[in-house]
Amino acid sequence: MGSTDDVVLGDALQVLQRVFGYPEFRGDQGAIVEHVIAGGDALVLMPTGGGKSLCYQVPALVRSGTGVVISPLIALMQDQVDALRALGVRAGFLNSSLSWDERRMVEAEFVNGELDLLYLAPERLTSEATLRLLDQGEIALFAIDEAHCVSQWGHDFRPDYLSLTHLHERWPKVPRIALTATATEATRKEILTRLELGDGRQFVSSFDRPNIQYRIVGKKEPKKQLLDLLRGEHQGDAGIVYCLSRASVEKTAEFLVANGIPALPYHAGLDGSVRQRNQARFLREDGLVMVATIAFGMGIDKPDVRFVAHLDLPKSVEGYYQETGRAGRDGLPSTAWLAYGLQDVVQQRKMIESSEGDLAFRRRSQAHLDAMLALCETVTCRRTRLLEYFNESGVPCGNCDTCLTPPESWDGTVAAQKALSTIYRLRKERNQKFGAGQVIDILLGRKTAKVIQFDHDQLSTFGIGEDLTEGEWRGVIRQLLAQGLLAVEGEYSTLVLTEASSEVLGRKREVKMRKDPTPARSTTRTASP
Ligand code: ADP
Ligand code: ZN
DSSP states (O other): OOHHHHHHHOOHHHHIIIIIOOSSOOTTHHHHHHHHHTTOOEEEEOOTTSOOHHHHHHHHHHSSSEEEEEOSOHHHHHHHHHHHHHTTOOEEEESTTSOHHHHHHHHHHHHTTOOSEEEEOGGGGGSHHHHHHHHHSOEEEEEETTGGGGOSSSSSOOGGGGGGGHHHHHOTTSOEEEEESOOOHHHHHHHHHHTTOTTSEEEEOOOOOTTEEEEEEEOSSHHHHHHHHHHHHOTTOEEEEEOSSHHHHHHHHHHHHHTTOOEEEEOTTSOHHHHHHHHHHHHHSSSOEEEEOTTSOTTOOOTTEEEEEESSOOSSHHHHHHHHTTSOTTSSOEEEEEEEOHHHHHHHHHHHHTOSSOHHHHHHHHHHHHHHHHHHHOSSOHHHHHHHHTTOOOOOOSOSHHHHSOOOEEEOHHHHHHHHHHHHIIIIITOOOOOHHHHHHHHTTOOOHHHHHTTGGGSTTTTTTTTSOHHHHHHHHHHHHHTTSEEEETTTTEEEEOHHHHHHHTTOOOOEEEOOOOOOOOOOOOOOO
């Protein structure tokens, strides 16, 4: 692709058709490409699958010089470069996986103007040697992929991204295009400031993914619930199941295989070659289920992922949106399914409380979690809530679980008072520390060994909660935690009151709760591995 030819043969559209084989640009792509070719800076917000890559690949081919792409997805660089080379694009990458010889070859190609695209890991740019190398060649543009990694407010901060500010000080004439699929207003502002992109143009595509059906269900027996979903609606489909821990990834994958569903595990504790192999199989074969931690998925481009299931609560709405966004890139109906319960809230609150981060970090994590919990507990359309989180408005979608079976809400004030006053008595009057299990046993008036041992049958709240079932009490405590009317503390996740609890106990505040819909009884038989 000689630069003079490009000028003659014209424009972006021709590159799109000749090199990439697509008839036309999609959505904002055309406008973005035009803007960057003309030398403008840009911030591009586009949902996963929206087609961000072409926004810098096409300008890199049209403009003279090499497009330098900064990407944190080191594991995928080889694949991305191979795919481009297969299209006849002269592409290379520099990251820690290369041998000395390989590195020297790529460097020479860049300096000689023999590369259309050069992919770089962000930490490369912290080295003066790389900067000097870049000085020796001609740069068509800088593309900053996964630009939200520069944001400390975001959920995926990478310190190396902070060095990207200097790009434009060193190369003021080279256009920069920052791209991300996840950015709230706060993250977007931070990207603009940190990268000094204030004068650039912003291209914000809608975050709506109308073909994805969002469902969040109460967690009972998660593996079995998952199996019901797969057998009932996604037999033979490719999908991703996210679990929080490596151990549960392994167990869940084994469980699915034992029940006749082809599944593979993926987490950072597995050998690199195993991970690579499982990822390659998932991409190439039909109908495989990948059971993974969130280590899996960034940059994965598999169009026919029919479902994304979460067996544990994501830490933020951004994470949830990004992970579920891997479903249905081909535009066909797909499912985003999440099982969520009391234990998730307890666990995540506890993780934040005991984290190493400073106070500001814990506050941020808390705010992220609160937004995720609000999405779980909402009685209105999930899609609308999700879009609102990204500052878009929406009308009830008619397709998510809350639209299809609107959950009832109920006045949970009295129930909340019963639970909170039990905890008050344990903590304030007796200075004892107990978790949700014991509190529920007391409310239900159960004379368990532990209740007898601690004289909890003598408490005035013993048995005052017999009007609700154990499951309903778990729902009450979960929602109190979700609404910040309760907190957890310490190694044993003991329940503690918050400042807001006293408003409820003092009858100054009402508590609205969501009635968990009773799930249809399942008939699936399961085999344990
Ligand atoms: P993102 O990086 O935003 O997640 P990609 O750049 O990987 O998305 O593109 C997602 C998919 O859409 C890819 O398979 C890509 O080839 C396809 N695609 C992108 N732009 C177009 C277009 N203009 N016409 C047809 N297909 C496109
Ligand atoms: Zn809806």
